[in-house]
Amino acid sequence: MAKTLSILVLVLFVLTGCDQPTESSAKNNKTSAVPAPAKVADKPIEIDPALASLGKVLYKQNCIFCHQADAIGKAGFAPSLTNHEFLSVASNKFILSTIRDGRPGTGMPPFSHLGKKDIESIVAYLRSYETLPPRAAEVDAQPAAKGDIARGQASFNLICLSCHGPNGDGYAAGGTGTAIGKAGFLDKVSDGFIRTTIKEGRTNTRMLGFGKEGPRIMAALSDQEIDDIIVYLRTVPSK
Ligand code: HEC
Ligand code: HEC
Known part of the structure; x- marks a missing residue:
């Protein structure tokens, strides 16, 4: 009796043990079939802050010409990468993949040749300017x-x-703002990122906050009006 029971337990154990991997690999297959952009909130990528000093050297070699000293950017030429709202809202995944892939059809070239560690070092350097709590x-x-x-x-x-x-x-197109209608931006960004940026803007850039709490210089958009704009943007992506 005790033997049959333990065999039964063993059989059950094997069965459930077999079940789990099939289930999770089916899940994996499902997610990997869809090219998952940064839209999906997944495990955050940790970056070692100690890489910042190497990142500073690499930043000077590769990015300073466009993004300027301290990565403050230049209107109509390259955006600020040390802007406080940007760093607070942008995930490491978003920044890393933007550096790796660049933004096709804009002045932002891909830097995949630098490799993962060097790109992570540059992000660590940019993160050293972070002053607001991370919200990505x-x-x-x-x-x-x-x-x-x-x-x-x-x-x-x-x-x-x-x-x-x-x-x-x-x-x-002669604008001072970035190419927010292009796939290189839209494919990597969540609606929450776009929504928060429209609402709150980016201090010390020309990107004002357009939400109800914003400076109301050009417009005070309701939450629904902001979502309408996001829905529209999602229909225009071009290379
Ligand atoms: C030849 C000029 C140029 C160089 C060099 C360059 N960038 Fe850019 N970068 C741009 C432009 C232009 C954009 C904005 C593209 C657009 O309109 O969407 C941009 C956008 C970005 C963004 C997105 C910022 C945002 O507001 O969403 C990141 C991140 C970035 N660059 C990082 C880097 C890093 C790091 C380097 C160096 C490894 C670098 N770039 C080198 C021109 C450049
Ligand atoms: C007065 C000029 C101006 C207006 C008007 C403006 N923007 Fe911007 N926007 C900018 C600039 C400039 C940046 C990039 C900040 C920088 O250069 O560092 C930006 C950045 C953004 C970003 C982040 C893009 C990225 O590459 O990460 C989004 C999203 C955005 N704007 C959406 C909007 C929407 C939607 C509107 C209309 C409701 C709008 N902006 C109106 C100037 C403007």
């Missing part, structure tokens, strides 16, 4: 935008186009 996990976990494409397009053309160019083509 919370921001990326926000719900997807729901709204009206036509209304979003109308708001975009009225408010955003003057800096970000028609269809969000960015500097190439």
